[in-house]
Amino acid sequence: MRKQECIAILRQSQQNEIIPELQFLLRLKDTNCASILVKHGDQVINGQKYHYQILQRHGPSIKLVYHYLSKSLPLPLLCLIAIQTLTCLEAIHRNQIVHRNIRPKKLLLSTSGNEILLCDFKFASKFKLQQGSICCLENHNSNSSKLFLNKYSSINQHLNQFPTPKDDLESLAYILLVYATNSSIFKIKADNKGLKLKKLENIKLSMVPEIAFKSAPIEFIHFLNLIKTSNANDYPQEYEKFKSLFRKIIQAKGYNEKDLQYTLFHMQFQESHSQQQKVQASRFKKISNRKESSEQEAMDDEIVLQNQSQNLQDHNHIKAYLVLIHIDLNLKLKS
Known part of the structure; x- marks a missing residue:
């Protein structure tokens, strides 16, 4: 597997099953707004059919930028x-797709460091238009799981309304x-996710933006108010009007939009990340040369595994990652 590629998905699939995320990525391949799909297919492993996707690797997420x-x-x-x-968002909405899970770690820097890309369309939904209004959405169930909900989700999503472009804009x-105020208003503690989501819902329903984010630029407040007062069924939204709010701030600060780039930060981040990897590699080499008890060796193996899988969500993904590397190598040898 080449360094610029990464495995996005490995999951069990049924015969002739339609993978919604794959359909969305294929539909958005020429928009320059979503992760680039390099290869996809199905593979049978131990009698089970798996679907895999290999995407082009991109830069850090906005969440990492923020913490960096x-x-x-x-x-x-x-x-x-x-x-x-x-x-x-304008591009994916033009293709009648709602992302539904907009949050900082889903916004990535491109490899050039000059653009923002959206990733992870696992919870995305497709809508239909009739005479300029949203009339129907596919892949939506009123009793569907709320796994996609997060602290940036829109009020309508908390209330289990069918998704519209307005939801993505409200999340943004x-x-x-x-991020403008470093606010902790959405940092909620609860015994379980259900209670946490309910608390977040109540906060958003009762929140007065001018008070909750009083140190934010007025244009940011205005953007949220424009979204919240818009009709969810209206399409298209006023994307250029929204952009003009932020261009006004850039110009007021003495900058030109075309002159602003993430390139310098992108290079610094990659350099820092590369140095961290070298330190970890050196540390792992020392560990592997030690002769310790079997219990200690097991602990070391677990530490190494955790560090190597820092971009994967759980232990099952680690196994999937190793299997797909083997699959990719076999595919290349056959070709």
Whole structure:
């Protein structure tokens, strides 16, 4: 597997099953707003059929950018993120797709470091238009799981309404306000996810943006209010009007939108990440040369495995990752 590629999915699949995320990625392949699909297919392993996707590897997420800069993103840079994310959302909405899971770690820097890309369309939904209004959505069940809900989800999503482009825009507004003010308003503790989501829902229903985010630029507040007062069934939304709010801030700060880039940060992040990997490799080499008891060796193996799988969600994904590397090598040898 080449370094610029990464495995996105490995899951059990049924015969002739339609994979929604795959359909969305194929539909968006020429929009320059979503992760680039390099290869996909099915593979039978131990009698079970698996679907896999290999995507082009991209830069760090906006969440990593935020924490890398000690939770202090320069305002012009945050406005650039807003404009480029709006451009991405406009593109996917034009293709009648709602992402439904917009949050900082789903917004990635491109490999060039100059653009924002959306990733993970696992919970995305397709809608239909009739005479300029949203009339029906596919892949939506009123009793469906709320696994996609997060602290940036829109009020309508908390209320289990069918998804619309307005939901993606509202999520973006919450992200921008939190990052602009370093607010902890959505940091909720609860005994379980259900209670946490209910608390978040109540906060959003009763929240007054001018008070909750009083240190935010007025344009950010205005953006959220425009979204919340818009009709969910209206399409298209006023994307250019929204972008103009953030362009106004960039110009007021003495910058030009075309002059703002993430390239320098992208290079610094990659260099820092490369150094960390070298330190870890050296540390693992020392560990492997030690002659310790079987119990200690097992602990070391677990540590190594955890570090090697830092971009995977759980132990099952680690196994899947190793299996797909083997699959990819076999495919290349056959070709």
